[in-house]
Amino acid sequence: MTLPDRLTGVIPPVCTPLTPDGEVDTASLVRLVDHLADAGVDGLFVLGSTSEVAFLTDAQRRTVTETVAGHLAGQLPLLAGAIDMTTPRVLDHARTALAAGADAVVATAPFYTRTHPAEIERHFRLLARHVEAPVLAYDLPVSVHTKLTADLVTALATDGALAGLKDSSGDLGTLRAILIGAPEGFAVLTGSEVTVDAALLMGAHGVVPGLGNVDPHGYVSLVRRCAAGDWAAARAEQERLVALFAMVDVGSPARMGRGSSALGAFKAALRLRGVIDHPTLAEPQVALSDDEVAEVARLLAAAGLL
Template sequence: MKLTGVIPPVCTPLTPSFDVDGPSLTRLVDHLMDGGVDGLFVLGSSSEAAYLPDGHRRAVLDTVVGHVAGQVPVLAGVIDMTTLRVLDHVRAAVVAGVDGIVATAPFYARTHPAEIALHFRTIAEVAELPVYAYDLPVSVHTKLGRDLLLELASSGVLAGVKDSSGDDGGLRSLILSRPSSFSVLTGSEVTVDCALWMGADGVVPGLGNVDPHGYARLFAAARAGDWAAAKDEQERLINLFELVTVGLPRMGGGSSALGAFKAALHLRGVIDHPTTAVPQIPLNEEETRRVGKHLADAGLL
């Protein structure tokens, strides 16, 4: 079935000693499911996949797939530098029982579009599951072009794309040209109503960890054609999204955003610790207080 709706990239709760916190992870999954999400994406950027060793990745897969038990689709990120490394992650995800695979283009080494196409074809052959491309040029340093995505979609290699490129014109062009079975998901937290109006099929919002109900309401309003309600919900979420800035400029944007998501989940009683993986810098007491104020202003505390 075509993937649609709200599919948050699930944060990875960690203990103070940087192990995967299984009980907190299952509570987070319950929090998301209670919020009305349509699927879960583990081991993406908001999951801190780039920071997690392989044992941590396997623990996340086993915990989430086992706990969800087929209630919603679970997609697994298999992000790594080159194809052979990615295939190891693919095999682990297949063994865990996921419903789909999410992969970026290769990175570190510069790759030609023909090499990127071979990368995705190889993943699809090994996985024998739906494969979704993750267009993330800010981290991968390669933009997945429309023609490449359409070629891979038409040949059955790709089931869809998570577009985190920030290129709204390119997103609209892809939506207008894609096969009807190809799922287009926006990775933007703050322009979801616009993307859905253009014809996107859903959203993969990191902020959805904190407020899954809000994104579920936004999607439901858009699906019903109530664009005024969708706009109102989107604007509330835009204000809430300001929490990602609380650590700036004392730390990098990733530390600030992921630290804020985890601080918010901790303040809401969902996870036991707001620990982020090193070398990310943790939020201090004042920054955490500011996260709490954003939550209160959004009606979440």
């Protein structure tokens, strides 16, 4: 489809359901897409952190994008992550994603390699030159170990090298500076599930919430209340979602990383809600225990979702 002039609203980063043997569960993925679309979301983002992109093979990445694009049939904008260590590898992923049906590409700064700010800028300018679709920057310092500065983002936005930003840094000060400095039409999307009302009050245009897989109706309601200026109702809905977001910490840190805990909780919740068939995580992530899944169920019930 043709992207709107600026992406807005709720654009969930779609989980990647897997079969018990670790293959993409396309039937569950289609049901998840319907679950999100039926809630009234404004777009979908595949192959981000919540999609376990770092764990997927190139063939699995293509399967995910083709499956979602084919099922959507242009009904919603589809963003795809082109996440890899260096510019040539990101370009390969971008071309594959666009050929598979994505409408835009989301890319981080290079990682693993030791880069200078000038090289990060060059990376995004090269993507803009060679990718025949809108490119959004993905600010994810917890994984990439590089924080995109407001000056860099606004310069790239002003020059037309970037169409938008997915900000998962949690840095509201930098987010505000970008909102002040970026040109009209540049999409600023927060990736923080727990400060959506604050980001939208500052002028952000939308949210890319991992928890939106579990409760897309909640985020759609939150954004609509903000748009209507009903900030008291928005705050109440945000606080309900904050309580639900506690599921990301149910996994024991003594035996798993926070990624396993968070993604395991999202997938367990989707399984409990009947959306996907299996809560399988990509290797080498660790599954939640029965007691941890029971805590996810408790949180779902408290949020009115079970």
